[in-house]
Amino acid sequence: MRDLAQTCFRIAAAVDDDEVSRALTTFGNELMRELEPIAGLPDAREARGDHRPPRDRAPPLIVLSLADIRRLMHKTQREIAAVLSVRRNAVSKLEQRRNLSVSSLRGYLGAMGAELHLVASFPDHSRIFIENLGPKANH
Numbered sequence: 001m002r003d004l005a006q007t008c009f010r011i012a013a014a015v016d017d018d019e020v021s022r023a024l025t026t027f028g029n030e031l032m033r034e035l036e037p038i039a040g041l042p043d044a045r046e047a048r049g050d051h052r053p054p055r056d057r058a059p060p061l062i063v064l065s066l067a068d069i070r071r072l073m074h075k076t077q078r079e080i081a082a083v084l085s086v087r088r089n090a091v092s093k094l095e096q097r098r099n100l101s102v103s104s105l106r107g108y109l110g111a112m113g114a115e116l117h118l119v120a121s122f123p124d125h126s127r128i129f130i131e132n133l134g135p136k137a138n139h
Contacts, residue, residue: 067095073112083111
């Protein structure tokens with residue numbers, strides 16, 4: 001986790017967008033705060049005779065817009081448009097939409113080399129990976 005936090009700080013320093021930089025810095029700080037109590041925890045558990053692994057805790061959630069993700073990946077709308085074989089203004093409109101189809105989102109993220117994974121989270125905190133939502137984009 002420490003490496004991830006340090007990566008966040010390095011990317012935040014290199015990004016030209018202040019909002020993205022702040023989000024990454026905040027995430028890095030949250031990761032570092034998570035590490036502080038963990039640093040001495042194994043010895044304390046061993047002293048109590050508790051050899052169980054620590055409970056899994058969900059990592060902090062990063063919330064970014066599609067345009068912020070694109071900028072974070074150092075891509076322009078023109079580059080995304082070229083991969084998707086659409087005009088730049090189509091990418092701009094897609095980034096501003098509030099309601100996207102799974103295939104549109106998969107294609108957009110695929111143009112940056114990402115894969116889309118959907119997970120349903122339920123009130124009992126169970127999480128289910130959803131598959132077979134149509135063909136994958138070939139980008």
